[in-house]
Amino acid sequence: MFHDPLPARPGLGLKPQHYAQIIAEKPDLGFFEVHAENYMGEGGPPHRYLSAICADYPLSLHGVGLSIGGEAPLDRDHLKRLRALVERYQPASFSEHLAWSSHDEGYLNDLLPVPYTPETLERVVAHVDEVQQALGRRMLLENPSTYVLFEESTIEEVDFLAAIADRTGCGLLLDVNNVMVSAVNHRLDPVAYIDRFPVHHVGEIHLAGYDETTDDAGERLLIDAHGSRVRPDVFALYRHTIIRTGALPTLVEWDNNVPAFDVLMDEVRLVDEVLDGTLNRRLAS
Amino acid sequence: MTSQSQFTRALTDPAQPVPAGLVSPRGSVDSKRFAVYRNNVHVSLVGALAARFPVTRQLVGEEFFAGMARLYVGQTKPKGPVLLHYGDSFPDFVAQFPPASGLPYLPDLARLEAAWTDAYNAADVDVLVPADLSTIGGDALAALDLTLAPSTRLVRSGFPVGSLWSAHQTTPVSIPALSGSECVLLTRPEADIRLTIIPPAAFAFLKAIGQGLPLGQASEAALTDFPDFDPGAALVGLAGLGAFAALTKEQADV
Numbered sequence: 001m002f003h004d005p006l007p008a009r010p011g012l013g014l015k016p017q018h019y020a021q022i023i024a025e026k027p028d029l030g031f032f033e034v035h036a037e038n039y040m041g042e043g044g045p046p047h048r049y050l051s052a053i054c055a056d057y058p059l060s061l062h063g064v065g066l067s068i069g070g071e072a073p074l075d076r077d078h079l080k081r082l083r084a085l086v087e088r089y090q091p092a093s094f095s096e097h098l099a100w101s102s103h104d105e106g107y108l109n110d111l112l113p114v115p116y117t118p119e120t121l122e123r124v125v126a127h128v129d130e131v132q133q134a135l136g137r138r139m140l141l142e143n144p145s146t147y148v149l150f151e152e153s154t155i156e157e158v159d160f161l162a163a164i165a166d167r168t169g170c171g172l173l174l175d176v177n178n179v180m181v182s183a184v185n186h187r188l189d190p191v192a193y194i195d196r197f198p199v200h201h202v203g204e205i206h207l208a209g210y211d212e213t214t215d216d217a218g219e220r221l222l223i224d225a226h227g228s229r230v231r232p233d234v235f236a237l238y239r240h241t242i243i244r245t246g247a248l249p250t251l252v253e254w255d256n257n258v259p260a261f262d263v264l265m266d267e268v269r270l271v272d273e274v275l276d277g278t279l280n281r282r283l284a285s
Numbered sequence: 286m287t288s289q290s291q292f293t294r295a296l297t298d299p300a301q302p303v304p305a306g307l308v309s310p311r312g313s314v315d316s317k318r319f320a321v322y323r324n325n326v327h328v329s330l331v332g333a334l335a336a337r338f339p340v341t342r343q344l345v346g347e348e349f350f351a352g353m354a355r356l357y358v359g360q361t362k363p364k365g366p367v368l369l370h371y372g373d374s375f376p377d378f379v380a381q382f383p384p385a386s387g388l389p390y391l392p393d394l395a396r397l398e399a400a401w402t403d404a405y406n407a408a409d410v411d412v413l414v415p416a417d418l419s420t421i422g423g424d425a426l427a428a429l430d431l432t433l434a435p436s437t438r439l440v441r442s443g444f445p446v447g448s449l450w451s452a453h454q455t456t457p458v459s460i461p462a463l464s465g466s467e468c469v470l471l472t473r474p475e476a477d478i479r480l481t482i483i484p485p486a487a488f489a490f491l492k493a494i495g496q497g498l499p500l501g502q503a504s505e506a507a508l509t510d511f512p513d514f515d516p517g518a519a520l521v522g523l524a525g526l527g528a529f530a531a532l533t534k535e536q537a538d539v
Contacts, residue, residue, distance in 0.1 A: 040367045041406025044436070045476060048409075065366020071289045078366060103293040106362030109333070110325040112292065147321040148307040152286050185318075187310040216315045223321055256332075 006031050006058055006092045006204060006249035010271040013253050018261045019049040026056055027265060031092065033060035033251050039089075040081050054089055060204065060251065061091035065107065068127045068141070069114035070100035079134040086135050093204060093249075095140035095173045096131065098124065098161065115150035116160040128168040140171040140203045145178035145210075145224035147185055157182070162198040171203035176238045177230065177253075181210050181222040190237050199245045207238055207271065208253040227256035230267060239274050247275045296323055297359070330358040333368045334375060337402050340453045341379070341395045344388065353382055369406050373399060390444035390463060397446050397469060400438035404471040404478050407436035411531035412474060415524045427501030431494050432530040436473035439491060442466060447482045474527030481526055486511035487519045491528060 009030025014022070022032075032053055039046055050059075066078060086094060099111035114120050131139055143161055155163075165172055174197060183190035209228030215221045230238075230252065242248065252267045287306035295301040302314075309315040331354040335342050342350040357378045363371040376399055379385055380392035412434050421429065440446065447469035448461040468488035470481045483491075486507050493503035504516035523529070 037366050037368065041369050042435070043409035044404075044406045044473065046406070048476065067366075075365065081367070100289060102366065103289055105293055105297060106364055107366050107368075108293065108296065108326050109329045109363065109366075109368065110322060112289075112296075112322060115287065147318045148303075148315070149310060150287060151306045151308055185310075213317070213321075215309060215317045216313070217309070217311065221318060221321070 004058065004092055006060055008247035008249055009275065010268040011060060011249060011251045012264050012268065013251065013255060014050070014053065015258050016046065016049070017258060018264075019045075019053070021261050023049070023052055027261070027268075029057060029268060030249060031058040031060055031251075033062050033253075036061050036063040036082055036085055036094075037065045039085060050089065058092040059089055060093045060095065060249070061085060061089065063094070063096040064111070065101055065109075066096050066131065067100045067102040068096055068131065069098055069112075069120070069124055070102055070127075071123070072102065072104075074127055074130055075102065079131065082131075083135055086137070093140060094135060094137065095142055095204065097142045097144060098164075099144050111144060113144060113146045113148065113150070116153040116155040116157060118154070121155065121160060121163055124164055125167050128164060128170050132168065132170060138170055140173040141165070142173035142175050142206065143178050143182075145175070145181035145185075145222075147221065147223075149186060158193060158196045158198070162201070165198060165201040170201075172198065172201040173204045173206060174199075174202045174241065174248075175206035175208070176241055177206065177208040177210055177234050178224060180231075180234045180237055181224050184220055184222045191240060194237065194241050194244065199241075202245060202248060205238070205241065205245075205248050205250040206253055207234060207250060207267075210234070225256065226253050228254075229263075230270070235270065235274075238271075239277075242274050242278050247278050250275065295319065296326055297362075299323060327355055327358055330363070330371070331355055333363075334358070334372050337372050338375065338395055338398045340450050341391060341398060343453055343458070344391065344394065344449075345385065349384075353379065353385065356382075369402065375399070390442070390446055390449065393440065393442035393444055394446045394449055397440045397442075397450055397471075400440050400471055401450075401478060401480075404436040404438045404473055407434075407473070410434055412527040413524050413529035413531050415521045417532055417537065418520065418524065427499065427504075429500045429536065430497065431500060433491070433495045434472065434527060434530045436471070436478075437491075437495075437528045438471040439488060439495070440469045440471070441485075441488060442469070447480055451480060470523075470526065470528065472527040474525075479526060483523075484511075486514040487523060490514070490516065490519055491523060494529075 007030040011031035011033055014032040014034045097111050101108050161172055179190050179193050207230045208226045209230055211223040211225040213221050250271050287304045291304040295304045303316055303319040331351055334354045357375055376392045376395035379395050385391050443466045445465050445467045447467045452458055452461050468483050468485050470483045472479050490503050490507040493506040507514045
């Protein structure tokens with residue numbers, strides 16, 4: 001099935017405390033994104049507001065609980081719930097994470113890391129195939145933020161993601177904050193990561209704020225916290241990314257300590273400046 | 286190789302060492318790095334409980350709530366990735382949590398909050414309005430099987446938990462007297478949840494209807510304990526609050 005893609009403009013995560021203001025003021029935004037799992041109740045105000053907002057804006061449906069990197073088979077009931085949401089809201093995009101979050105003990109509510117080996121690649125490819133078949137559409141897969149490395153990993157993350165996209169036909173969601181977090185945590189060069197990233201597969205960009213602590217050796221450890229403004233170094237990396245990719249749909253994520261909507265719109269203006277800059281450069285060349 | 290079973294065991298039991306095979310870029314085992322994952326799991330699930338039980342949290346304070354919720358999270362993980370119903374058993378946990386025993390109304394207040402989220406996320410249906418009943422004759426009315434709307438919830442407590450909850454919806458909070466039982470009805474007549482404290486007789490009547498008794502028998506059940514009960518007035522009042530699903534076509538055509 002063909003869907004209009006997300007526009008190459010800034011978008012925001014939709015939060016219940018902002019529903020009324022968004023409906024009243026219709027802010028100038030390219031799209032809204034929601035976590036799919038928050039709209040898996042049967043009815044009530046969340047669906048009523050989301051339906052109203054979808055009448056005015058394209059929707060990006062972003063899953064956080066499918067456990068695509070899990071050793072266990074995908075949760076068929078959860079896939080059915082996702083399919084029902086996709087059919088109901090016809091989102092412009094569906095995305096999920098290169099991570100796992102469910103195990104025998106239950107759902108762990110965190111995006112846990114996957115080692116990069118030929119075996120895990122086979123598993124993730126099979127799971128992405130299954131998701132795309134179940135939903136009847138292409139999905140985007142997001143690069144993770146990680147805090148530890150697996151000794152068993154033999155493939156670089158960029159190559160791992162590129163292989164998944166090549167083999168399944170899925171797109172990629174490039175989270176620039178995650179790139180910064182993982183690069184600092186693992187002493188890698190974030191610019192080199194972006195420069196090697198298979199940008200032709202990228203359908204959306206995420207930006208967010210990180211927190212900072214230290215590891216056992218007292219060295220910088222960044223945490224993907226989604227509770228503050230996008231940090232200047234991430235914005236700089238985003239600018240570098242957009243010069244390479246051209247304008248792309250760009251989400252500002254802010255999920256914890258959610259501020260007033262106007263603060264989010266300040267972030268949107270900063271994103272807009274970067275996207276407009278690309279346009280001007282392209283017009284000039 | 287680090288299996289997800291090993292990872293999960295170390296994640297959920299802080300006494301376990303960092304799983305073998307997980308390292309820092311220096312190649313060393315690094316407990317602070319692994320602790321980020323442990324912390325994410327706990328903090329995010331405690332946050333999910335805080336979002337579902339905001340008045341419970343206000344009553345005990347943030348620190349006490351976080352400690353209590355952390356113990357619950359340690360014992361009870363969500364069954365799946367939809368967290369809307371995570372914490373269904375939290376009120377029972379609170380009831381068994383000795384440090385909270387000084388607040389005997391807390392478990393029922395938490396039950397009311399759990400019911401509130403259930404009502405909030407329940408399926409949308411057309412509700413019965415009092416006028417729908419006006420054309421139905423006496424015998425047919427007595428035989429009528431009404432269905433509660435999916436968002437209708439009933440909570441009965443030996444404490445005034447409805448008043449206590451309502452008092453926390455405005456600031457500054459003025460705490461009501463904490464004695465006396467209450468029957469609380471949650472409905473979603475239109476957009477938002479409505480909390481109503483109803484008489485015990487109306488509660489018994491609704492409960493009987495919810496158990497599938499036709500209106501006549503539900504009235505008798507309520508009248509047994511409450512001889513002054515006025516079923517007609519209660520029916521109109523409860524329908525006005527949106528407690529019932531609309532009549533089926535067959536019922537409306539009687």
